[in-house]
Amino acid sequence: MKHLVGGISSAGRALPEIDGQTLMIEKAQGAWLWNADGQRYLDTALGFGATLLGHNPPAVVDAVQQAVKTMMMPAWSHALEEEAATTLSAFTGELNKVIFVNSGSEAVHLACRGARAVTGRHKVVKFAAGYDGWFDSVAFGNAGSAMAEMPGTTRPEKEGMLLLRYNDFKDVDALFAEHPDIAAVIVEPVMANAGCVEPAEGYLHYLADAAHRSGAMVILDEVLMGFRLHAGLCGHLFGVDADFATVGKAIGNGTVVAALVGKEQYMKVFEDGRAIRAGTYSGNPPVCAAVIATLNELRSKDYMQLLRSGDELCRKVIADCKAQGVELASSGYGTVFTFWQQATAPETYAQAVAAADHQWSMALHVALRRQHILSMPSAFGRFYLSFSHDQQAVDLLAAACSQAIIAQSA
Numbered sequence: 001m002k003h004l005v006g007g008i009s010s011a012g013r014a015l016p017e018i019d020g021q022t023l024m025i026e027k028a029q030g031a032w033l034w035n036a037d038g039q040r041y042l043d044t045a046l047g048f049g050a051t052l053l054g055h056n057p058p059a060v061v062d063a064v065q066q067a068v069k070t071m072m073m074p075a076w077s078h079a080l081e082e083e084a085a086t087t088l089s090a091f092t093g094e095l096n097k098v099i100f101v102n103s104g105s106e107a108v109h110l111a112c113r114g115a116r117a118v119t120g121r122h123k124v125v126k127f128a129a130g131y132d133g134w135f136d137s138v139a140f141g142n143a144g145s146a147m148a149e150m151p152g153t154t155r156p157e158k159e160g161m162l163l164l165r166y167n168d169f170k171d172v173d174a175l176f177a178e179h180p181d182i183a184a185v186i187v188e189p190v191m192a193n194a195g196c197v198e199p200a201e202g203y204l205h206y207l208a209d210a211a212h213r214s215g216a217m218v219i220l221d222e223v224l225m226g227f228r229l230h231a232g233l234c235g236h237l238f239g240v241d242a243d244f245a246t247v248g249k250a251i252g253n254g255t256v257v258a259a260l261v262g263k264e265q266y267m268k269v270f271e272d273g274r275a276i277r278a279g280t281y282s283g284n285p286p287v288c289a290a291v292i293a294t295l296n297e298l299r300s301k302d303y304m305q306l307l308r309s310g311d312e313l314c315r316k317v318i319a320d321c322k323a324q325g326v327e328l329a330s331s332g333y334g335t336v337f338t339f340w341q342q343a344t345a346p347e348t349y350a351q352a353v354a355a356a357d358h359q360w361s362m363a364l365h366v367a368l369r370r371q372h373i374l375s376m377p378s379a380f381g382r383f384y385l386s387f388s389h390d391q392q393a394v395d396l397l398a399a400a401c402s403q404a405i406i407a408q409s410a
Contacts, residue, residue, distance in 0.1 A: 007022070012048075015365075015374075015377065016362070016365075016366070016377065018366060018369060018370070023035060023369075023374075024036045026038075028043070028055035028056055029054075029055050029056050030054040030055055030056075030386075030388035031043060031054055031055075031386060031388040031389045031390070031393045032055070033055070033374060039372060040372065041369075041372045041373060041374045042372065042373045042374065042393055042396060042397060043055070043374050044373065044374060044375045044376075044383045044384055044385070044397065045374060045375065045376055045384060046384040046385075046386050047249070047254045048224070048249070048376075048384075049192075049224050049228065049249050049250065049336060049382075049384050050248075050249040050250060050252075050253065050254045051253055051254045051386055052227060052228070052249075052250040052253060052294075052298065052335075052386055052387065053253045053294060053297055053298070053301075053386060053387050053388065054386040054387060054388025054389070055254070055388070057253060057294075057297065057388075059293045059296070059297055060252075060253050060255075060290050060293045060294050060297070062293075063289040063290060063292065063293035064255065064286045064287075064289055064290050064293075066289065067080065067285040067286045067288070067289035068285075068286050070285065071285050072284065072285060072286060073280075073281070073284055073285075074285070075280075078285055078288075080285050080288040080289055080292070081100065081283040081285075081288050083288070083292055084098075084100065084283070084287075084288035084289075084291040084292050085098035085100070087291065087292050087295050087296070088247070088251060088259060088261065088291060088295060089261065090295075091227070091231055091232045091233075091295065092232065092233055092245065092247075092261045093232070093233070093236060094263050095233075095242065095243075095244070095245050095261040095262050095263060096261070096263075096264065097261065097262055097263070097264050097267035098259055098260070098261050099259060099260045099267070099270060099277060099282070100257060100258070100259045100282050100283035100287070100288070100291075101257075101258050101259065101260065101279055101282050102256055102257065102258065102279060102281050102282060103133070103248065103256070103258050104132075104133055104221075104223030104224075104246060104248040104249070104258045105132075105133030105134055105135050105138070106133075106258060106279070107133075107223065107246035107247070107248060107258040107259060107260045108132045108133045108135070108138055108186065108219070108221060108223070108246050109133065109135055109138070110260045110270075110275075110277060111184070111186070111219045111244045111245075111246055111260050111262075112124050112137070112138075112183075112184060112186075112219070113275050113276075114244060114260070114262065114266065114267070114269050114270060114275050115183045115184035115216075115217040115219060115243070115244065116183045116184075116275075117269040117274040117275035118183075118217060118243075118266050118269055118274075119183045119184070119215065119216070119217060121181050121182060121183035121215075121216075122160045122181075122183060123157075123160050123161075123162055123179060123181060123182045123183055124137070124160060124161055124162070124182070124183055124184050124185075124186065125161075125162045125163070125164050125175065125179075125182055125184070125185040125186065125216075126138060126140075126141065126161060126162075126163065126164070126185075126186045126188075127141075127163070127164055127165075127166045127186070127187075127188055127191060128141045128147065128148050128149070128150050128156070128163040128164065128165055128166065128349060129141065129142065129143040129144075129148040129149075129166065129191060129193075129194040129349040129352075130142075130143075130166065130186070130188045130191055130193070130194070130221075131143065131188070131192070131193035131194075131224075132186050132188065132221050133223075136159070137158070137159050137160070137161045138161065138186070140156075140158045140159070140161045140163070141156060141161075141163045142193075143191075143193050143194040143349070143380055144380075147163065148163075148194075148349060149349070149350065149353065150163055150165060155174075155175070155178060162175070162179065162182070164185070164207075165348070165349070166191050166194075166197060166199075166348065166349055167197070167199065167200045167203050167347060167348050168348070169200075169203065169206055172206060172207050172210050173210070175210075176210055176211075176213075176214045176216075180214060180215075182211070182214060182215075182216040183216060183217065184211075184216055184217040184218065184219050184243075184244075185207065185208075185211045185216055185217075185218055185219065186219045186221050187204060187207060187208065187218055187219065187220050187221065187235060187240060187242070188221045188224075188225070189204060189220065189221075189222070189225050189234040189235045189238055189240070190224075190225050190234065190332065190333075190336075191349065191352075192224045192225060192332070192336060192382060193224070193380060194349050194352050194380050195331060195338040195340070195346065195352045195355075195356070195379070195380040195381075195382075196331040196332030196333075196336060196337055196338040196382055197331060197345075197346055197347065197348065197349065197352055198331055198332065198333075198345075198347070199238060200347065204235065204238045204239070204240050205238065205239045205240060208240045208241055208242070209241075212241070217243040217244065217266070218240065218241065218242045218243050218244075219242065219243065219244045219245065219246065220233060220234075220235040220240060220242040220244070220245035220246070221245075221246050222234055222235060222245050222246060222247050223246050223247060223248040223249055223258060224249060224336075225336075226245070226247040226248070226249070226250060226251065227247075227250040227251065227298060228250065228333070228335050228336055229303065229307070229333055229335070230303050231295075231298050231299055231301070231303065233245055233247075243262060243263055243266050244260060244261070244262040244263075244266065245260075245261050245262070246258065246259070246260055246261075247259050247261060250294070250298075251291050251294060251295065252287055252290040252291050252294055253290060253293075253294040253297075255286065255287045255290040255291075256281075256287060257287035257288075257290065257291060301387050306334060306335055306385060306387060306389075307333060307334035307335060308334060309334060309385065309389070309391070309394050310333070310334025310335055310337060310385045310394075311333075311334040312334075312394075313334075313385075313394050313397060313398045313401075314330040314334075314337055314339075316398045316402070317330075317339070317398055317401045317402050317405070318330065320398075320402035320406065321402060321405055321406055321409075324406045324409075325409075326341075326405060326406055326409045327341065327342055327343045328340070328341060328342075328343075328405060329342055329343060329344050329345040330345060331345035331346065332382065334385065335384065335385050335386075336382050336383070336384050336385075337382065337383055338380070338381065338382050338383070339364075339383075339401070339405070340355050341355075341357060341360055341405075341409075342355055352380065356379035356380065357379060358378070358379045360379075360408065361377060361378055361379040361381060362377050363408055364377075364401075364404055364405065364408065365377035365381075367403075367404035367407065367408070368400055368401070368404055371400045371403075371404070373396070373397060373400050383397075
């Protein structure tokens with residue numbers, strides 16, 4: 001009898017058996033994973049974007065080990081927590097006040113609570129098909145659900161959570177005309193969990209401006225995209241004036257940490273009692289050490305080179321496929337992208353749903369896995385690159401993708 005439900009604690013991490021064999025990872029290092037039989041795999045999931053430096057970078061591992069030896073859980077305040085907050089705030093502009101939590105879902109939950117306390121309003125808006133965590137309210141309208149397609153003529157709403165069509169300027173206007181009492185809009189800069197649907201030119205800025213005119217706050221959900229395009233928030237590159245932002249994944253390179261960052265005048269609600277916060281493990285010494293070490297490493301990394309490397313990979317695979325009469329497009333950016341078996345990438349969730357082929361995506365996963373490359377098997381899955389993916393690894397991935405995609409179309 002096996003006691004672990006479904007064989008894994010998060011359903012989104014499950015992979016299919018191949019030839020009756022379950023994949024069981026025993027070791028991770030850099031861009032690579034090893035199974036129980038010692039077989040090495042090139043990793044393109046990277047903790048769903050968490051291990052931006054690659055698996056087990058020495059600087060981060062050493063920092064965590066030293067913290068563990070010194071103190072694991074003192075309960076009270078410790079110097080590493082303030083140092084981690086200071087280090088993180090150096091990358092987030094005006095959002096320079098920090099609360100550490102343990103997951104992106106917690107961070108989003110805390111941001112919503114804070115926005116409601118600041119505004120005295122209750123309603124919160126998220127993108128239809130956006131992923132802002134798995135807690136009940138923000139899980140409403142996640143990609144793949146019926147509500148994500150916003151059927152019918154009325155705007156979907158559940159427990160104060162409203163849905164908004166991504167990249168739809170007119171729907172922004174309609175939203176605030178219908179609901180003048182919105183506390184906050186959660187803005188996921190890129191619809192990564194819907195297949196890396198990119199923001200239309202000026203859309204995010206338009207949405208943020210409309211929210212502020214209506215008295216609503218703007219929450220950047222950067223748990224996935226934060227630090228992916230540069231050493232900082234993705235939304236800031238797109239000109240979004242946010243009041244809060246949630247970060248996680250890449251800030252601790254795979255350790256169990258996330259954070260809410262915000263403007264000082266709004267974060268006061270967590271100090272004066274208007275909004276409560278708690279969490280036994282929030283800001284514990286080992287994860288704070290990981291944040292400090294990770295961000296110090298990212299500070300000196302060549303983002304432009306990594307982005308160019310990923311963009312060139314996509315161009316090469318698309319060109320290889322075109323040469324064989326196979327249509328292919330990519331969406332996203334050089335460090336996180338999705339392939340689509342059509343000539344153009346989707347620009348909306350409706351287009352992504354129409355283009356999604358779960359059978360094709362699963363077949364691609366199986367074909368790559370047989371070449372000892374691990375990828376996400378879902379139709380809205382993504383390929384991630386880390387700073388540990390050298391040119392040899394990138395070339396290997398490009399060749400394998402081309403071969404697998406062309407073979408499927410034969």
